[in-house]
Amino acid sequence: PTAIVIGAGLGGLLAAAHLSKKGYQVDVYERLALIGGRFMNIEYQGYQLSTGALHMLPHGNSGPLANMLFALGADVTVIPSIPMATVRIPKNVNDTDYTNGFMDIPHVEFKKHLKAKNKLMMILLTFGYKARLIRPKNEKFKTWYSQYIQDDRIDRCADSFAGWALSTTADEVSTEEMFAIFDNVYKYGGPGIVVGGCQSIIDELVRIIRENGGNVHAKKEVTKIIVNDGKAAGVAIGNDEIYADLIVSDIGHAETWEICDPEMATLPGYDVYMEKLKSIEPSAGLKICFAIDEPMITHGGVLLTPYTRRINGMNEVTNADPNLAPPGKHLVMAHQRTALDRLDKIEEEIDLGLADLKDLFPGKTPEILMIQVHHGKWPVNRAFSGQDFGNKTLISNLFIVGDGAKGQGGIEVEGIALGVENAMKDIAD
Ligand code: FAD
Structure with a gap:
């Protein structure tokens, strides 16, 4: 045939x-x-950048x-990311940005940093969903859980994860799809970086x-x-x-x-x-690739950044494969979901991403290698997750x-x- x-x-x-x-x-x-x-890789001055994916x-x-x-x-060789992800949270519990300092916590410790009532509610909701005691009817993920939990930290982290992994907000994905994603994380484990990109x-x-x-x-x-x-x-x-x-x-x-x-x-x-x-729409996103002289994230996993203006997360791919950058240099790829109605104001979106980098790495001067906008016929995803x-x-x-x-x-x-x-x-x- x-x-x-x-x-x-x-x-x-x-x-x-x-x-x-x-x-x-x-x-x-x-x-x-x-x-x-x-x-595909795009080679630029010895850095292995890409036409889309973050080598992950x-x-x-x-x-x-x-x-x-x-x-x-x-x-092919895939280097497991250990830890899978860390979350950057402000040092002061009431802050809503990183200007007064921050700390990176392993994602598994995220619940520890929630109010006791909301921590319990999260556990009950997850159990209730899995045991089929609660069945959302075509509700988007954030709309669904917000009926039970109101917590700014959870909202930010949900958006940061959805923005990083799917280039959507947590309210652009159905609850069913989000739980299917969580199930797959439990079943298959966390990310890894492909050697050679x-x-x-x-x-x-x-x-x-x-x-x-x-x-x-x-x-x-x-x-x-x-x-x-x-x-x-x-x-x-x-x-x-x-x-x-x-x-x-x-x-x-x-x-x-x-x-x-x-x-x-x-x-x-x-x-x-x-x-x-x-019913199918392509999702959009903006990627900033930058170089640094010293490692800024101490692992090859994802750094989720829920308290920025735009950047959802980033990975320092050279922590897994140093050959993705010239000797002595480090390559970081930051991703931010872009709302479809902001594509005509993309310069502003880029400036917001660059301002985020300043807050995330105070006192450092990352060298910007490439900024890419993905949308339309070269999108992040040809269909929003769950629309397929x-x-x-x-x-x-x-x-x-x-x-x-x-x-x-x-x-x-x-x-x-x-x-x-x-x-x-x-x-x-
Ligand atoms: P494509 O790669 O788009 O392939 C379709 C091909 O068809 C193209 O080469 C196109 O030129 C060709 N074509 C189109 N029309 C025609 C025609 N008429 N005749 C012949 N050829 C045609 N995924 C991950 O898993 N990990 C990540 O870290 C990650 N990060 C991402 C970051 C960004 C910024 C983006 C944009 C995407 C990311 N993704 C990531 C998603 C991943 O890159 C894509 O899902 C994947 O590469 C899409 O592959 P595809 O084969 O579906 O489509």
Whole structure:
């Protein structure tokens, strides 16, 4: 059998590696000159920056992505982050910013720093949800817990975690999705940094695809998906038409639909599918990469920063892999969720992030290496977490993978791996 994969991002390459191992003749077509999408390294003055991801796998070397990579035969090393995360809180309990000093506490000690009543309530709520005694009905996470707990510290930490991990607020994610995420953290563990950065995973996937007889073509934009008699027949790339038995798209439901033959509009279920498409929105974010001469975070995990204006968290990736920076230098990547209605005021958002850095590292002068804004067709996530509605389309041999079709509770690339796993099951059926 033959398969075409549209887009050589992580999702497309994972799917292609699986299919090529299963015996499909696979061709991956990527519109850009470079392979890897939002999971590539950008080398700048000896620093390994990236087109998107912060070189971090949310569940480290025991999560869905690492397990999938190892099963495919990829030779990648993921350094576990110990501790998983620390939280920077103001020294004075009543302060709402870092100007009077701060301390970093392990995330597991977070509850200790809450009022006794709220600590108890958090435990009861978690138990109540898990034991199915309380069932929120389509309520967003913060709206839901705020009925029971009002606590500024919990609100800030929930937003900081959601902003860092999902590029949303805690009120842009459903309670169900948030608990699925927590469950996955318990099940798979905390994050890890990929040695060599994102690029090493991409390079390994390309190697596996090629060793299995597949091809990865750069500078080949798919302009149309050809549909004949309700089946995907192939794709058009400029004036060429290429035919295949199976098509997998790594560009999300909405963009796949944009290049689909208009025949799709005559297919059963079209109206329902179009309604679902309307519910999907890409999430936006801003990343600041900076260099420092001395380590500022003492570990390779996440530093959550709930008392800033904008920055949700950061990781000092060189604490796990020193080769991500030139000798003697340290590389830190800070992330801030960006509200969609602030994209037209992005300069102000950048200034707020830079002001945060001053408060977070008083007296130090980080060297700013790169500031990136991710939105629209190069977003943080092609669908807000929990909005994904699966890998299937209206066409039985056309599937979606990537961060527009993640598995439930899957943070970022872990969700992509869970989604690819689901897609492979659907394809096998
Ligand atoms: P993409 O990488 O976007 O791949 C799609 C590819 O399709 C692209 O290369 C595109 O050029 C190509 N394409 C588009 N249209 C066509 C066409 N018509 N024909 C051919 N090719 C086409 N995740 C983590 O797990 N950990 C992190 O630390 C992390 N941090 C992040 C920080 C930021 C700032 C951002 C933006 C993202 C982060 N993510 C992180 C998320 C992660 O980077 C993405 O989820 C992942 O890289 C998306 O992969 P994908 O394959 O779904 O899509």
